[in-house]
Amino acid sequence: MAITRIGNIANTIPDNSIANSKLTDIVNFKNIIINGDMSIAQRGTSATGLGDGDIGYHTCDRWRFQELGTPTYEFTQTQSTDVPSGQGFATSLKMDCTTADASLSASDAVTIRQKIEGQNLQYIKKGTANAESLTCSFWVKSNKTGTYIIQIRDNDNSRQISKSYTIDSASTWEKKTITFAGDTTGTLDNDNNASLFFDFWLGAGTDYTSGTLATSWEASALNTNTAVGQVNIADSTANDWFVTGVQLEIGSAASDFEFLPVDVNLQRCLRYYEKLYSLTTAPADGATNYTFGGAAGEASWTCFTTNNIGSGTKFKVEKRTTPTITLFRGTATVTAGLPAYYNDSDAWAVVTSPTITVNDSLGFFIRSAVTATRGRSYLFEGGWTASAEL
Amino acid sequence: MIKNVEKMYSLTSPIVFVKTFKVTLNNDAVIYVPLDPANTDYQAIQEWIAAGNEVIDNGA
Numbered sequence: 001m002a003i004t005r006i007g008n009i010a011n012t013i014p015d016n017s018i019a020n021s022k023l024t025d026i027v028n029f030k031n032i033i034i035n036g037d038m039s040i041a042q043r044g045t046s047a048t049g050l051g052d053g054d055i056g057y058h059t060c061d062r063w064r065f066q067e068l069g070t071p072t073y074e075f076t077q078t079q080s081t082d083v084p085s086g087q088g089f090a091t092s093l094k095m096d097c098t099t100a101d102a103s104l105s106a107s108d109a110v111t112i113r114q115k116i117e118g119q120n121l122q123y124i125k126k127g128t129a130n131a132e133s134l135t136c137s138f139w140v141k142s143n144k145t146g147t148y149i150i151q152i153r154d155n156d157n158s159r160q161i162s163k164s165y166t167i168d169s170a171s172t173w174e175k176k177t178i179t180f181a182g183d184t185t186g187t188l189d190n191d192n193n194a195s196l197f198f199d200f201w202l203g204a205g206t207d208y209t210s211g212t213l214a215t216s217w218e219a220s221a222l223n224t225n226t227a228v229g230q231v232n233i234a235d236s237t238a239n240d241w242f243v244t245g246v247q248l249e250i251g252s253a254a255s256d257f258e259f260l261p262v263d264v265n266l267q268r269c270l271r272y273y274e275k276l277y278s279l280t281t282a283p284a285d286g287a288t289n290y291t292f293g294g295a296a297g298e299a300s301w302t303c304f305t306t307n308n309i310g311s312g313t314k315f316k317v318e319k320r321t322t323p324t325i326t327l328f329r330g331t332a333t334v335t336a337g338l339p340a341y342y343n344d345s346d347a348w349a350v351v352t353s354p355t356i357t358v359n360d361s362l363g364f365f366i367r368s369a370v371t372a373t374r375g376r377s378y379l380f381e382g383g384w385t386a387s388a389e390l
Numbered sequence: 391m392i393k394n395v396e397k398m399y400s401l402t403s404p405i406v407f408v409k410t411f412k413v414t415l416n417n418d419a420v421i422y423v424p425l426d427p428a429n430t431d432y433q434a435i436q437e438w439i440a441a442g443n444e445v446i447d448n449g450a
Contacts, residue, residue, distance in 0.1 A: 389430060
């Protein structure tokens, strides 16, 4: 990506003074991947027992645990502080096998996936004669050496490409760089839905390994070509796998990882997931980080008509789409999943059978029929999350 | 994994469907899912319905 002019800077910098600098390294937001340094983990820093039926987001934001088939393995996923030395990273994503499945069934598999919005990918010009190559770079470590697969899947046009990398030395951080050719077939939708899936494969049954690895773009109906050669990280409880510094950028060369300030990185993650808790507090019934004068203050109840209270909340960041809301109790009451209000008798009471109205990507409204006096406001206790993940 | 899905209605007149579903998962956790085709949980509801399940509708 060439920089042709930056305001009037071109008139004030001496000739040739920046000629040898790495301009590509100062271009912001070159990384298609969000939270590639694994620094944001709003949901928590550890999740145990991940296996069959646990597809979803558990620790590091934007990184999805993806199981396929009906596997018997289980993993603990962690936001780890084990990082490559001297590279500037503070966190990694760790997958630790806790229940082994040494012989995966044909349809079983496990990947770590990031889904990417189509409207953020128009500049890769996929499906045109000018389709850009994509280069992925990352740091990885595992006790299990051998061949691993990275796959990019075009979800709009059912196409895929896979590349392998090798972990050469056990339990040693290694930097890998892989380039994927541009695809002149299949334009990506310019919308807020998932157009590309980016997958780190960790294990795969023969449904995904019995063909020839799809090192060029092809129809993804050919699952057998997806993960040929992939080792099975689930074959022993001694196995673990770490990754950080994941960057996917246009071009055929990798540039230095683009570190973003934590507030900027968080802003990007908030488009997909937000919570009424501090950054380091995992949402849960009974979590206690918020106070009446803090985050909960914006969510006080109003009795808008006799014996009906409501509370409107505006998100910090507009969501990708209308999000799913989950409610949590605070500490004053004991009913899971239900917030409370401080009633006319000076006592906390559960808000039973709430109705949630969430009609857009900007906020939501919660209301409930309780004993309350019209025109009064009431303290709110509880928490919520809003998820608009892909 | 979805256990059941219920349409949510407003509590006061006029009683209308508020375009949100109360979804109880197999672990008894409850989530509130908007009627939004771009929401992946709503997409999961559609798959759940396509598999032969029915949404609870207590009506207006």
